[in-house]
Amino acid sequence: MTTFPADFVWGTATASYQIEGAVAEDGRRPSTWDTFARTPGKVWNGDTGDVACDHYHRFAEDVAIMADLGVDAYRFSVAWPRVVPEGTGAVNQAGLDFYRRVAETCLEHGVQPYVTLYHWDLPQPLEDAGGWLSRSTAEAFAEYARITHEALGDVIGSWITLNEPWCSALLGYAAGVHAPGQQLGTRSLEAAHHLLLGHGLAVQAMRADGGEAPLGITLNLHAVRAASDSEADLEAARRYDGLGNRLFLDPLLRGAYPEDVLADTGTTEWFAERSDDLATIAEPIDFIGINYYSAHTVAAPEDGRFSDPSLPTPTPGSERVVTVDTGAEKTQMGWEIHPDGLVDVLAQVHALAPGLPLYVTENGSAWPDEVGPDGRVEDEDRRRYLEAHLEACREAVARGLPLKGYFCWSLLDNFEWAFGYDRRFGIVRVDYETQQRTVKRSGEFYRDFVARERG
Numbered sequence: 173m174t175t176f177p178a179d180f181v182w183g184t185a186t187a188s189y190q191i192e193g194a195v196a197e198d199g200r201r202p203s204t205w206d207t208f209a210r211t212p213g214k215v216w217n218g219d220t221g222d223v224a225c226d227h228y229h230r231f232a233e234d235v236a237i238m239a240d241l242g243v244d245a246y247r248f249s250v251a252w253p254r255v256v257p258e259g260t261g262a263v264n265q266a267g268l269d270f271y272r273r274v275a276e277t278c279l280e281h282g283v284q285p286y287v288t289l290y291h292w293d294l295p296q297p298l299e300d301a302g303g304w305l306s307r308s309t310a311e312a313f314a315e316y317a318r319i320t321h322e323a324l325g326d327v328i329g330s331w332i333t334l335n336e337p338w339c340s341a342l343l344g345y346a347a348g349v350h351a352p353g354q355q356l357g358t359r360s361l362e363a364a365h366h367l368l369l370g371h372g373l374a375v376q377a378m379r380a381d382g383g384e385a386p387l388g389i390t391l392n393l394h395a396v397r398a399a400s401d402s403e404a405d406l407e408a409a410r411r412y413d414g415l416g417n418r419l420f421l422d423p424l425l426r427g428a429y430p431e432d433v434l435a436d437t438g439t440t441e442w443f444a445e446r447s448d449d450l451a452t453i454a455e456p457i458d459f460i461g462i463n464y465y466s467a468h469t470v471a472a473p474e475d476g477r478f479s480d481p482s483l484p485t486p487t488p489g490s491e492r493v494v495t496v497d498t499g500a501e502k503t504q505m506g507w508e509i510h511p512d513g514l515v516d517v518l519a520q521v522h523a524l525a526p527g528l529p530l531y532v533t534e535n536g537s538a539w540p541d542e543v544g545p546d547g548r549v550e551d552e553d554r555r556r557y558l559e560a561h562l563e564a565c566r567e568a569v570a571r572g573l574p575l576k577g578y579f580c581w582s583l584l585d586n587f588e589w590a591f592g593y594d595r596r597f598g599i600v601r602v603d604y605e606t607q608q609r610t611v612k613r614s615g616e617f618y619r620d621f622v623a624r625e626r627g
């Protein structure tokens with residue numbers, strides 16, 4: 173059986189708004205998610221990140237748990253509204269000091285800190301000024317990245333600019349189910365462009381600041397399969413792959429937007445006017461992070477019409493692609509379980525950028541956990557999902573794909589965006605009443621798997 177390379181990185185991942193709490197402490201100012209979560213009807217049960225897992229005060233305990241699990245690295249995100257509370261202008265030293273404490277605690281425990289600079293908590297004043305629909309937000313992001321990189325470069329092992337720009341753009345500005353809750357159809361691609369531009373400008377700013385730490389970006393990639401080899405279903409798969417994957421992979425790795433996606437969405441001219449930005453967006457990076465959860469089988473709509481301008485809030489090009497239920501097992505999110513899809517997306521990226529190091533920066537599953545009378549959580553479903561995807565990583569390595577690490581999503585149960593605290597992804601349970609942490613069966617499995625693979 174193929175073994176993982178000795179330097180393969182085993183990690184866990186979290187994100188600031190989902191775990192920190194302390195949303196008004198030590199100078200932090202509101203983000204778009206503070207605003208969105210307070211908007212009636214947007215988040216399950218009216219949940220917010222006000223307290224979450226109280227990681228802001230309990231991070232040392234959480235790092236100690238990671239050390240006990242034997243992980244090599246911890247991927248966490250820096251909250252922009254803690255560091256530059258208004259988005260631009262004054263820097264909040266207390267915010268930088270908090271992340272220094274987190275990183276130094278990690279290093280004291282032999283855990284490498286991997287930082288994501290943007291995991292969706294945009295300072296509200298920037299949204300008020302146009303958010304990601306505005307080019308100025310891309311420029312503000314680059315300055316925030318430079319400030320953070322300059323302040324923490326000595327304690328951070330790796331830098332990820334953006335987490336899942338697809339979610340920020342398409343869920344935030346088209347579907348409207350994420351902050352800021354806009355339903356602007358194809359204008360959401362303008363947000364995608366400014367996110368990618370912000371990424372490129374941030375990479376340039378961090379490179380100029382110096383340092384050896386690798387720089388990259390994390391994309392949530394969708395393994396896409398056509399329901400049949402009919403022309404209509406193949407067209408559905410092309411559209412879904414285009415909007416879900418190539419809209420981001422192509423400019424980052426090929427320096428060009430996919431012409432078919434721009435044609436599908438009627439945005440060719442808008443992007444042509446900004447072609448000079450592509451050189452910045454395609455600034456060379458040291459790795460790609462891939463968040464993988466599921467594979468999607470898609471088919472053409474019954475009437476064969478893919479776009480329907482009469483739809484009030486069309487998600488560009490994809491609102492009429494039919495997702496087919498293949499009968500595969502699903503997680504509590506309703507996502508089908510297809511570990512082989514992880515190998516497919518890794519291979520897809522490798523084909524575009526041979527040799528570029530790849531990391532699975534998120535993979536995990538939500539299940540309705542039960543706490544036994546002994547206080548244990550025997551989450552066999554999550555353990556099985558985890559095992560299957562770790563074996564998919566082994567298969568990727570066996571095929572010679574440059575997979576360098578795996579980060580389990582998530583270390584802790586946490587605020588799952590519009591689902592609030594109703595969905596638990598953690599390998600460690602959080603009792604939100606008491607903030608007690610309990611390592612689940614899946615966490616013990618991950619610990620034992622890592623120890624065994626490390627030899």
Ligand SMILES: OC[C@H]1NNC[C@@H](O)[C@@H]1O
Pocket residue numbers: 187190336392463534581588597
């Ligand atoms: O839905 C599970 C995860 N997906 N990627 C982004 C994270 O913030 C989510 O919790």
